[in-house]
Amino acid sequence: MSHYAIEVQDLKKEFAIKKKNVSFWKRRKENKSFVAVNDISFNVNKGEIFGFLGPNGAGKTTTIKMISTLLRPTCGKILINGLDVQKNSMEILKNLGTVLAGERSIYWKLTGRENLKYFAAMNGITGKKAKEKIDYLLKRFSLDKRADETVEKYSTGMKQRIALAKALVADPPIVILDEPTSGLDPQSARNLREIILEFKEEGRTILLTTHYMEEADQLSDRIAIIDHGEIIALDTPKNLKRSLNKSNTITFELNRWNDVIEKELQQIKSIENINSYFDENNRKWEVKVQINNGNETINNLITTITNSNIKINNFKFEEPTLEDVFINLTGKSLRE
Amino acid sequence: MDTTYESIRVSSKANASPSILIAIVYIFKKELTQFLRYPSWFVSMLIWPVLFPFGYVFTAKALSGPASSGINTFSALTGTTDYVSYMIIGTTMWMWVNWMLWGFGSSLRREQVLGTLESNWLCPIPKTTLLFGYSFFQLLYSFVFMGISLIEFMLFYNFRFTGNPLLALLIIVASIPSIYGIGFIFASIIMWVKEANSMVFLVRGVITVFCGITYPLAILPNWMKGVSSFIPVTYSIRSLRAVISAGARIGDVRTDIMILLLFGVILMTLGILAFNYTQKKVKETGSLGHY
Ligand SMILES: Nc1ncnc2c1ncn2[C@@H]1O[C@H](COP(=O)(O)OP(=O)(O)OP(=O)(O)O)[C@@H](O)[C@H]1O
Numbered sequence: 001m002s003h004y005a006i007e008v009q010d011l012k013k014e015f016a017i018k019k020k021n022v023s024f025w026k027r028r029k030e031n032k033s034f035v036a037v038n039d040i041s042f043n044v045n046k047g048e049i050f051g052f053l054g055p056n057g058a059g060k061t062t063t064i065k066m067i068s069t070l071l072r073p074t075c076g077k078i079l080i081n082g083l084d085v086q087k088n089s090m091e092i093l094k095n096l097g098t099v100l101a102g103e104r105s106i107y108w109k110l111t112g113r114e115n116l117k118y119f120a121a122m123n124g125i126t127g128k129k130a131k132e133k134i135d136y137l138l139k140r141f142s143l144d145k146r147a148d149e150t151v152e153k154y155s156t157g158m159k160q161r162i163a164l165a166k167a168l169v170a171d172p173p174i175v176i177l178d179e180p181t182s183g184l185d186p187q188s189a190r191n192l193r194e195i196i197l198e199f200k201e202e203g204r205t206i207l208l209t210t211h212y213m214e215e216a217d218q219l220s221d222r223i224a225i226i227d228h229g230e231i232i233a234l235d236t237p238k239n240l241k242r243s244l245n246k247s248n249t250i251t252f253e254l255n256r257w258n259d260v261i262e263k264e265l266q267q268i269k270s271i272e273n274i275n276s277y278f279d280e281n282n283r284k285w286e287v288k289v290q291i292n293n294g295n296e297t298i299n300n301l302i303t304t305i306t307n308s309n310i311k312i313n314n315f316k317f318e319e320p321t322l323e324d325v326f327i328n329l330t331g332k333s334l335r336e
Numbered sequence: 337m338d339t340t341y342e343s344i345r346v347s348s349k350a351n352a353s354p355s356i357l358i359a360i361v362y363i364f365k366k367e368l369t370q371f372l373r374y375p376s377w378f379v380s381m382l383i384w385p386v387l388f389p390f391g392y393v394f395t396a397k398a399l400s401g402p403a404s405s406g407i408n409t410f411s412a413l414t415g416t417t418d419y420v421s422y423m424i425i426g427t428t429m430w431m432w433v434n435w436m437l438w439g440f441g442s443s444l445r446r447e448q449v450l451g452t453l454e455s456n457w458l459c460p461i462p463k464t465t466l467l468f469g470y471s472f473f474q475l476l477y478s479f480v481f482m483g484i485s486l487i488e489f490m491l492f493y494n495f496r497f498t499g500n501p502l503l504a505l506l507i508i509v510a511s512i513p514s515i516y517g518i519g520f521i522f523a524s525i526i527m528w529v530k531e532a533n534s535m536v537f538l539v540r541g542v543i544t545v546f547c548g549i550t551y552p553l554a555i556l557p558n559w560m561k562g563v564s565s566f567i568p569v570t571y572s573i574r575s576l577r578a579v580i581s582a583g584a585r586i587g588d589v590r591t592d593i594m595i596l597l598l599f600g601v602i603l604m605t606l607g608i609l610a611f612n613y614t615q616k617k618v619k620e621t622g623s624l625g626h627y
């Protein structure tokens with residue numbers, strides 16, 4: 001038995017793109033293809049929350065669909081609890097609780113309870129066992145008071161919760177969530193994140209995708225950053241950010257500034273970049289210094305400034321975020 | 337020996353595989369519940385049986401000529417003078433096929449667009465179970481529809497059985513596998529072309545023209561008759577007319593029933609094969625959840 005919940009090896013998905021305006025009679029073989037996921041490999045440990053962070057169109061959903069048997073990979077291998085996804089899809093599905101389209105994955109014309117009953121039966125759970133399970137899930141996700149109203153009357157947050165309850169109905173050891181908090185207000189998103197952390201406490205393995213870096217940072221034990229179908233970094237959030245420590249930004253508020261000091265500072269080896277500007281309104285200088293080798297430089301920097309009789313009014317050290325990690329790796333912002 | 341697995345895994349024993357029969361019952365119940373939440377359908381169910389044959393029946397009346405001279409021609413071709421029954425049998429079969437096509441086309445397509453099709457695909461059941469679940473709901477719907485039609489025909493068109501109603505029922509039952517076999521093939525195509533309307537019109541059009549919904553096949557050119565003989569609905573309509581209007585006995589329609597059953601076996605098999613093929617294809621293109 002494998003130690004990993006999910007193992008992905010050299011996974012690739014290439015979609016055929018059919019040209020739309022080719023006439024039926026003159027159909028030629030000029031079909032192009034598009035590589036949505038390009039040779040990615042990663043393992044998800046049992047019991048961890050593994051985050052997939054990437055911008056729109058990066059290939060997150062495509063990867064998740066391949067893992068949950070909805071898409072056939074062009075090549076590569078996926079093992080779930082040591083079982084090959086291609087060969088044992090029924091057995092695999094019993095181990096997975098997947099929420100793909102969030103609120104759209106449930107029937108809006110049915111009540112919350114009817115939805116859960118239906119999906120329980122489709123997972124082989126009926127009768128008393130189903131009833132107990134459903135009552136428990138409805139209560140747990142605070143849906144019990146409105147369980148007998150049709151889902152269309154629910155708020156987005158409630159719809160997301162019933163979709164989560166649906167995924168949990170067969171008590172799967174692995175939960176896969178595609179953008180679980182998209183479209184939620186901050187409070188509902190926070191609630192949902194707490195629920196996800198509870199899943200982990202129960203011993204489930206969670207694979208989730210998101211394009212919110214704060215969410216990935218807060219929830220994930222490890223994060224894979226994906227862009228253009230490729231994993232460009234994979235580590236714990238802490239290590240990812242630490243890897244950037246080479247290039248921190250320090251912002252000073254100074255009473256005085258001139259080229260001589262700037263030249264002097266540039267002598268310090270680990271300083272990469274200096275940006276100064278005079279704030280007319282507050283009559284003070286704002287100087288941004290980018291340094292590339294951690295905290296030793298800071299001492300040097302401050303000594304040089306104070307030795308020139310410049311007064312430091314304020315001082316801000318900016319820790320890198322995952323956003324910075326992404327910018328550093330790709331040269332563009334995650335939100336673009 | 338891996339001990340972490342047991343300790344981490346939430347439920348120690350895996351769920352048993354879901355029973356296909358129970359899944360079918362639940363799909364049926366789900367469809368029925370959703371259907372009953374739209375009562376407007378019920379109105380169309382009441383109105384259509386009377387309204388739809390109306391145009392044909394009156395066209396026939398107009399064409400029958402003075403002293404019903406046209407009836408003689410009609411009767412020479414069909415063996416009956418009761419053109420009203422003749423037409424409502426044709427139109428009822430047509431309606432059945434029509435509901436079936438819309439049913440499959442719209443329910444699958446709707447679930448594909450809404451996103452629930454993927455949710456079903458994520459359940460550990462063979463996916464053909466979904467088709468059977470839909471079929472049973474459609475079947476219930478069609479039988480209720482035919483029941484309502486029958487009562488209304490008796491009230492409004494003075495419709496009477498000449499032959500044995502149970503034999504008529506037997507023919508309808510024998511038509512089920514063929515009609516739903518066509519439905520399965522149709523459902524598979526819908527998942528490909530992702531467009532239900534034009535496909536419904538196409539299939540329905542073929543049946544209207546080739547199966548003799550309102551006219552005897554004898555008036556068709558030979559090549560068209562050839563096509564007709566490959567469509568099971570032709571045999572359903574022909575034998576139903578023979579039983580209901582001309583009082584045919586089981587011996588008279590035995591061949592037609594056999595042909596219908598044979599079509600049933602072939603079309604059901606083709607339907608399931610087509611659906612399984614589509615299922616594979618859709619996993620490659622990712623069109624399970626596209627909208
Ligand atoms: N069935 C398909 N056929 C063709 N191209 C597809 C298909 N599904 C996805 N793509 C393309 O593959 C790329 C990756 O899509 P995917 O949905 O995996 O991205 P994502 O990371 O989930 O993005 P988002 O944040 O927008 O959900 C996109 O460019 C998309 O247009």
Ligand SMILES: [Mg+2]
Nearest residue numbers: 060061062178
């Ligand atoms: Mg996505």
